Amino acid sequence: xxxxxxQTFSFNATPxxxxxxxxxxxxxxxxxxxxxxxxxxxxxxxxAFGGMILGKNLVLVPNRMIMQTWRSSEWKKKDPDSxxxxxFEKSASGGAQAALVHVGVPEYDHKGVTQGWVKFYWEPWKxxxxxxxxxx
Numbered sequence: 001x002x003x004x005x006x007q008t009f010s011f012n013a014t015p016x017x018x019x020x021x022x023x024x025x026x027x028x029x030x031x032x033x034x035x036x037x038x039x040x041x042x043x044x045x046x047x048a049f050g051g052m053i054l055g056k057n058l059v060l061v062p063n064r065m066i067m068q069t070w071r072s073s074e075w076k077k078k079d080p081d082s083x084x085x086x087x088f089e090k091s092a093s094g095g096a097q098a099a100l101v102h103v104g105v106p107e108y109d110h111k112g113v114t115q116g117w118v119k120f121y122w123e124p125w126k127x128x129x130x131x132x133x134x135x136x
């Protein structure tokens with residue numbers, strides 16, 4: 001079993017805004033710069049980065065938590081889906097934080113996925129939110 005990926009990032013936004021960046025196709029696409037198709041129902045399938053990652057929603061608690069199956073299109077067919085849990089909560093600084101727990105990522109892609117969360121989600125989200133704030 002590979003190590004659990006755990007990351008927490010703070011943002012100048014509300015938990016509701018962060019949840020929408022994940023669960024709204026247009027906002028997910030805008031925040032990451034890559035096409036996303038997000039079904040907002042439990043059991044609904046989703047894909048992001050033009051189909052490079054995909055899965056289905058297991059548990060959704062609006063503005064608070066997302067639990068999904070998650071896999072890369074590059075993974076071997078025999079590899080089981082990983083499980084992703086992301087929670088959103090207010091932070092003491094007045095913004096919000098996203099806390100991620102990602103389990104079951106194959107060993108050969110563990111480093112790439114770990115770095116990918118920062119490179120393809122958290123850093124682009126920060127830029128997207130800063131740009132939105134300047135335009136407001």
